[in-house]
Amino acid sequence: MNPVQPTTTAPRPRIGERVMAAINRDPLTAPHRTRNDALLAVAWAAVATVMALLGDKGTRPDALGWALLLAAHVPLVWRRHRPLLVLLVVMVCITPYHALENNHAAPILATLVVLYTVAATGTVRRTLLTGAGVLGVTLLLNALTNPDGTMEILRISGWVVAFLFCGIDVRYYRQYVASIVERAERAERTREEEARRRVAEERLRIARDLHDLLAHSITLIGVQTSVAAHVLAADPERLDRETIAKALDDIADTCRTARGEVRTTLELLREQGVAGEARGPLPGLDGVADLVKTARLAGARVESAVRVRQAPPAVGAAAYRIVQEALTNVVRHAGPDPAVRVELYEEQGALRVSVTDDGACPAATPHNPGYGLVGMRERARSVGGTLDAGPGDEGGFQVRAVLPIGNERGGER
Known part of the structure; x- marks a missing residue:
């Protein structure tokens, strides 16, 4: 009985490797992105709820504030499918939320996440225009609700700009990684095509060798056999034994030569890793x-x-x-x-x-x-x-x- 061979499993990637894989992956083609975004939206809504409850009692949301706060997190489920539309819906929910003097810190995370998604999935031009629009709305709301909050304006603007540039950096980094992977795949395809080309050239070379060898040898054998048959049929009573013997000797010589060349070709086919310069002696001038001598015969x-x-x-x-x-x-x-x-x-x-x-x-x-x-x-x-x-x-x-x-x-x- 053969002993049972132990099965080996590939080691699981470490946390750092999984994080880098998630960062390198294209967010628009990542697997299970809707499910993952739904789970994250629930988590962000929970964090926003905790922040709203732990804030000042005077800024704690009322029923309408809670509805607007939680509604702002629902579109995050589709943030990677339609980032601009999701940002618009979030802003529609958050703008009246802030205007009603609810807790201003609670919805910040949802807003920043959507801004990051817009920057990470779109062009730089679209990101800058979106950031300018969001900053304009934010500064307008802050001017209406808190005209003296200069530090608050700077803080909010800094976070918006930081998340936008973070998304742009991640986008460029993903493009860089994708270009490296593409070059590696292109190099691998080139190597495979080169290997297939070499195999095709080798097969063509062998086909030429076998054609030249067999066509030449079989033609000579046919001619020499015809000579022997002609001598035998010309005058059976007076056989030219010397001519027949010479024709048969020529046939035997041709067979030996052909057998030797076929053997050499087969040996080259059986050898592994033979370089182009190590194929044996080439026929020459x-x-x-x-x-010429064989053709004369x-x-x-x-x-x-x-x-x-x-x-x-x-x-x-x-x-x-x-x-x-x-x-x-x-x-x-x-x-x-x-x-x-x-x-x-x-x-x-x-x-x-x-x-x-x-x-x-x-x-x-x-x-x-x-x-x-x-x-x-x-x-x-x-x-x-x-x-x-x-x-x-x-x-x-x-x-x-x-x-x-x-x-x-x-x-x-």
Whole structure:
């Protein structure tokens, strides 16, 4: 019996962390905001009641004063939904409350909370206009009810201004925190997109490698098998055993080469955390001679001229794959005994690749467009080059690529 694994629970956030989370949260989208504001409105109404009862008996509210005081706290339930409307309703209740000479300290908390909400949820312009309006009404009431209360005017004005600026500061702080979170999320999305892009590029690279390898090898095997079958069917009584043996040996060599390259590709797929520079040796210009030799064995009359001393690994690999695919298309589509010319030379800081033949053009229809030409163009673009492929001026088919040598962009195969 397997022992029961102890369950671990995430530690509860501390009070300070919860307070900061509440401050950082957008008040307009906070969860359960109506319920929380209703509870706070009840608490503020209770505090106002206690302040009114503990004040002077001469300023204790009468029945109308109590009704106005408690009614002023009801709209606080929706203070975050409609802050300006709530402030207007509160002022409508509090203005006659103060005019009736009731306890002036009791409704101060509700007024300041609404002012803070207006400042924390609105623009600076709206906050300043609202503060000016509230101060104007307050100073007017104070002038009518207590003309000599200069200190009272300063005290009330100071609290109003303080809560307004506190709300503005909190609003800017929330915007700052939101911008930090947004930048972090944008950076995370960028990392994810970069990872997906790298995966897509790697899949495309592997698809190109497998296409070039399998198309080339299978085409050669098909040609060599046809040669053996032709020898067997031409004159069964006088078998050319040497030709048949050579064709079978060529098939075996092609299979061994293909198996080795497939194994290398699969090993790269199985490896974890392989860097782009650690994918193993790339095929290069020194392998073009083997491609020419293999094409000759398949029946093509190939002339080659490689006049390049050296090239960056990625550029050499791209040139190798382009020549490989071009010769594969010649063997497959150009007809019997095509004449092919392969040229590689350096000119104006670029490696020029040219493969021309005198056979028929490759068969590509909308229903079967193939991936050879697409793969060759992708090979060229992977190192910042270009490739043109199409019928030649004098018949046949030609492939021409320009691969910059001094502007290598990566190590793709």
